[in-house]
Amino acid sequence: MSEPNTIPAAVAQAMRDELPSVAGHTVAEIIVEVPSYADAFSGRMGQKIGGAVELALGGFLELATASTGADPSTPIRPALAAAYELGRGEARDGRSMDALQAAYRVGARVSWREMSATAVRAGLSAEQLARFAELVFAFIDQLSAASVAGHADELATTGRVRQRYLERLATLLLTGAPAEQLLAAAERADWAPPRTLTAVLLPEARVRGAMVSLDPRTLRTTDDVQDPAGEGELMVLLVPDAEGRSRPALLRSLDGRCAVVGPARPWTEAQGSYARVSRAVQLGLAPEGSAPLDTETRLTELVLRGDEAALADLRSRALAPLAELGDSAREKLIETLRSWLLHQGRRDAVAAELFVHPQTVRYRMGQLRELYGARLEDPRAVLELVLALGVQPEGTGA
Structure with missing residues (x-):
């Protein structure tokens, strides 16, 4: 006499004989109801998946006929491992778990429909049939959970690996690696330049x-x-x-x-x-x-400011003719000279910027010409003055 929570051996054998047929029907209905698997299940791949379905159902039947003293995880461990790898494969192919979850739902329905019909014909009682239904759907839930775990682990793993590749690419870019090395790193990271x-x-x-x-x-x-x-x-x-x-x-x-x-x-x-x-x-x-x-x-x-020390030296040399003046006079002449250089000698524009009369500008420029002489007409000297007066050092008031 069988345990009340197990399937009688004779019934299990009848269902086991039907496993190839059940697996084939399961794959066929998945193709119809989950279109995204139509190509994946065709040809040799379909035969391979059909074999995997048959293996999973066989493991389930071993679980359903095991005595209460047996480790319940032992018969289905290979099926759970296969489901885990299936989830990882979905992630590698860039698919979400939606299609696979739908396939599991179709598989549960087809397996229950066909295997329960065989079980009833083989004499399974109503009480045992109810227990059988619980086992079928609990088993499918375990397979689905294993696939979800595999999918999540693969995404996490590939995400971490790709992130490391992207970080490596960034480092190479910042250090000025050769173009060939950069192209190889970009391809490895799956990053479109x-x-x-x-x-x-x-x-x-x-x-x-x-x-x-x-x-x-x-x-x-x-x-x-x-x-x-x-x-x-x-x-x-x-x-x-x-x-x-x-x-x-x-x-x-x-x-x-x-x-x-x-x-x-x-x-x-x-x-x-x-x-x-x-x-x-x-x-x-x-x-x-x-x-x-x-x-x-x-x-x-x-x-x-590319070379602060060089700029300080340049400023000191360019403004050397003003060194003997008092602070106030030197400040006014530097202010006027800067504006004169920026406005290219347009007296009215300089006067407007400095809020002084054009005659004041004329007077100050006369002083500057006396101090600098012909250097105000020398392009190199003018360039040095432009650079020297382009930045106002702290504390000079210039």
């Missing part, structure tokens, strides 16, 4: 919010950059195709995020954009208000 990349430097705490509105291909580095102001770590983003008309949109999206934005460069030359934002941060250039610091609008400062 853009036309250009723009480096953006911003506080680590602002990165997540910024990424929401940026191109999905945006790369980020894992190596933090120390903020010279001592306000925490900075991170580098490499934003694709943010040049031309797209640049204003990038700047707007970074409003309020304390960002420094470099120039757009061909993607294999992104190191140049990164060097620009790094230099801006090192020099202490700061944005105005909440807008990001656009290095394209601060090129003069970047050029002039």
Whole structure:
């Protein structure tokens, strides 16, 4: 006599004899009701999946006929392992679990319909049939849960691996690796190269919010950059195709995020954009208000402050003729000379800028010509003066 919670051996054997037929019908109905599997189940693949279904059902029948003292997980362990791998395969093929879950529902219905009919013909009692139904659907739930776990694990694994590849690509870009190496790294990371990349430097705490509105291909580095102001770590983003008309949109999206934005460069030359934002941060250039610091609008400062010591020497030499004057006189002449150079000698424009009478400008320029002599007509000397007066050193009042 069989246990009340198990299927009699004779009934189980009858159902086991029907397994190839049940597996075939299951695959056929899945193809009809889950169209996304139509191609996957065709030909040899369909035979392979049919065999897997038959194996799973065979494991289920072993479970259904096992005595209460047996380990209930033993008969279905291979089926659960196969379901787990099936879920991983779905993730690798880029499919969600929706289709597979639908296939499980179809499989449960077909298996129950056909196997229960065979069981009834073989003499299964109503009580045992009810127990059989519970086992069928509990078994399908276990298979489904195993596939979900496999799908999630594969996504997590492939996601981590791809993220490492993307981070490696970002590092290579910032260090100026050869184009061939960059192309290989981009292919390995499954990353479609853009036309250009723009480096953006911003506080680590602002990165997540910024990424929401940026191109999905945006790369980020894992190596933090120390903020010279001592306000925490900075991170580098490499934003694709943010040049031309797209640049204003990038700047707007970074409003309020304390960002420094470099120039757009061909993607294999992104190191140049990164060097620009790094230099801006090192020099202490700061944005105005909440807008990001656009290095394209601060090129003069970047050029002039490229070598602070050299600029100081140049300034000292260029302004040497004024060294013997008093502070007030020197300040007024420097102010006038700067305006005269910027306005290319247009006296009225200089007077308007300085809020003085044109005759005052004429008088001051006369003093300057006496001090500088022919040097105010020498292009090289004029260039040195333009550079020397382009940045106002702290404490000079000039």
